[in-house]
Amino acid sequence: MSTSATDVVVTGLGATTPLGADVPSTWDALLAGRSGVSRITDDWIKDFPAQLVARLVADPAEQIDRVRARRLDRSQQVAVIAAEEAWRESGAADAGVVPERIAVVFGTGIGGALTLLGQDDILEEKGPKRVSPFTIPMLMPNGPAAAVGLAIGAKGGVHAPVSACASGAEAIRWGLDLLRFDRADVVLVGGTEACVHPLPMAGFAAMRAMSTRNDEPERASRPFDKARDGFVLGEGAAALVLERADAAKARGARVHARLAGAGGTADGYDLVAPHPEGEGAARAISAALRDAGLTPSDIGHVNAHATSTPVGDTAEAAAIRSSLGEHVLVSATKSQTGHLLGAAGALESVFTVLALREQIVPATANLDDPDDNAAVQALDIVRHEPRRTSFSAAVNDSFGFGGHNIALVFTTA
């Protein structure tokens, strides 16, 4: 493939997830078919219908300096950990990029929920004078982006898209635009979420969005399977370093993959329910393909959003089928990671990049009995074992409550 001045490549990857404390361990666990899901055993959970969670493998507060950690919400701690891994791995810090040309785009779905709720407890129990002076910077949804910006010394702009479970993917799309418009030379993008707490758990459960397969944690997240009954809430963060291809080449950076295009649409249908045929999702995928200058036959793999909800998965299957056809190899990695909400798009883009680089498509766990839905039946969903194959382009799509649809196209380096 030819290279133009606005080609954008991925030069760094970072993650801390329910499968591993960094990208290599997360990827290894994914390919090995391990599950990050477990049952909550705290007392508060006993009256909850949905009791499953995909917890981080490594406690973020133990990975960063204690004083720094106490000023960061958990969602910010994991954002910084993932960002620092990606930044380190990219080598961009040693490449002489001036801080004024480094930007950050880091999304979150919920923001600093643990701080908000924890400080509200303090307010109720001890009064307003005991509320931490760090409450606001810890709960604001731009807090993770700001913390990451400080961590890597970015002065070229720090941005925080908020579009529920599409936030992480939306951050990647913004980063692509910043580079194409020459507003920065390096952009660190990603998403983060850490909101395992009774209130979000109760809220999602009240929507009937969460799996209640409490006795079989590792089998609960089962995208596209006939017996799926909702998602499993996960926590974590993922990050990617983006830069223009010519600059990356000039500094001799390791290029994992190209970010060839992006598309974004809104359903305009319902606040939370997806369009049953995935109309907006299909338009996002088609827009991303056009942006990348590719056709459906170029795409070999899709890392699907597929959260394991009854309506979401079939709508997405319809969207993939109508926009790309039936030849693509589909993976639903939330079957092992759970649903990381605002981090999901970023983590699944990391997986998509690694799949391209390693030429292996991850499996969809727990897909024992595919849904009868015609689109699900028609698609080639990789299950049980990862599949080695040869492909040069892949799509990662992400959707969020609010009708947000983002699709990203990655190609081999």
Add this chain to the structure above:
Amino acid sequence: MSREDIQTGLAEILEEVAGVTPADATPEKSFTDDLDVDSLSMVEIATAVEDKFGVAIPDDELGNIKTVGDAISFIEKNQG
């Protein structure tokens, strides 16, 4: 409580809140210039001082406390 005891207690607070090494928490040190304690951390320190010494530091006084010594003197003067 003696100035030495107050200094020791204050040093514990500074270590907990701002990561200041206790040996560095000496009276001549400026919170912002020497110990890298920002304004929000000063608010946390004031709350911790009230818990530990029973001495409330009003906001208009907090701005006048520039050094560890200033804080020790304020606590010494106002302790019950």
